[in-house]
Amino acid sequence: MAPPDTRTQLLDAAEHLFAERGFKGTSVRAITELAHANLAAVGYHFGSKAELLAAVTRRVIEPITAAQTAGLDRLLAQTPDPSVTDLVEAFAGPMFDQMRAGDERGARTSRLIMRIFGDPSDEVRAWTGSVEATARDRYLSAFTRALPDLSPDELHFRIRGILAVAAVDRADLHNQPPAATPLPSDQARRWAITFLTAAMTAPPTKP
Amino acid sequence: MAPPDTRTQLLDAAEHLFAERGFKGTSVRAITELAHANLAAVGYHFGSKAELLAAVTRRVIEPITAAQTAGLDRLLAQTPDPSVTDLVEAFAGPMFDQMRAGDERGARTSRLIMRIFGDPSDEVRAWTGSVEATARDRYLSAFTRALPDLSPDELHFRIRGILAVAAVDRADLHNQPPAATPLPSDQARRWAITFLTAAMTAPPTKP
DNA sequence: GTTCGATTTAAACGAACGTATGAATGAAGT
């Protein structure tokens, strides 16, 4: 086992705490304590608490958008017009994959993503997701070809619906009794694909 | 116009700021300043900042669950087994109605609800939504009768999907350019009903 | 006009916050 890198431990601790208590609700002292590091370590390695959040966010988002992009490339290599089902699977799947591991970290990642997408403050939104925007645009045009009857606005609404379902997913587990059966980890993923595919293929809303 | 009640102005200001900046991100000083009240007014009228949040939350959630309950009563008066479409409309509709007015307050309410449902901290969860739980349970059994092929767990997942779509809805408007057309306020509602009805009526996921 | 309860006010409290600083530490290069 490699000696635990302080920088990485700070990222881990911050990811944990930001997801659980939010950005404002997490103190630099709590982060450094959980990471067994000195209080000044955040300033030294990241410059500020806000820049640490940006680094955490990038680390969580990047593999998701990478998998989304790779999945779309794979689909487009087979046919120029993939089915809605395939597009939903390739777009929503990676979010669930990232939220799965360990069932503990999954719910935390889910909460973190929801906090990121739901917070309009500058600090939370400062991670500059240009890659993420590009991936979303590519899916937008692929969905447009797969659903030609849908108005751009309604399509856009539906894609946001995908994000909503994926982000909330297990984020509110704390609302109810701790789940009768500790459901197999990929079940939520499959339920979501069913749910979202049906939703995406619905006929356009009549005006 | 009635003289502006201090207590009400505090609720209004707090609702505004909690939605925009979150609970931890909002200071009592910011609330009282926006409400043109004294700093100690929060302590006097509500006891603490946390109890003010509980009051704000109750004021936002109560009319929604009331409308949900009334809508279900109305459906059940006509037939013991309402259709999925009707159930979705009666369950999700009131959320959008509450998030509509003025397009400004709508997005704020949406954000506030998302923050409430996504925050596991005790302060945010302390509003004791027993009425809200009752309404959800009644819809759960109604949906169970309307979708007898669905396992309880998957049904439960789908109902959470409704909440997700409704809560996120306009909450992330700040992500993209300020909407090409200032879409008519009930359009999101109708798109959501289409989206969610199709999603709810999807056949069960095969095991 | 005085009393009284409810409300508002200014001021202060200690605690916790993010950040900055300069000295210790320790391994690597010479």
Add this chain to the structure above:
DNA sequence: ACTTCATTCATACGTTCGTTTAAATCGAAC
């Protein structure tokens, strides 16, 4: 052995936080 450089450390600074207190204000009841 000595220098170098990156990292860690203890400590302190100034701000802002939620809450509390006691005095001031005010309309209504008597």
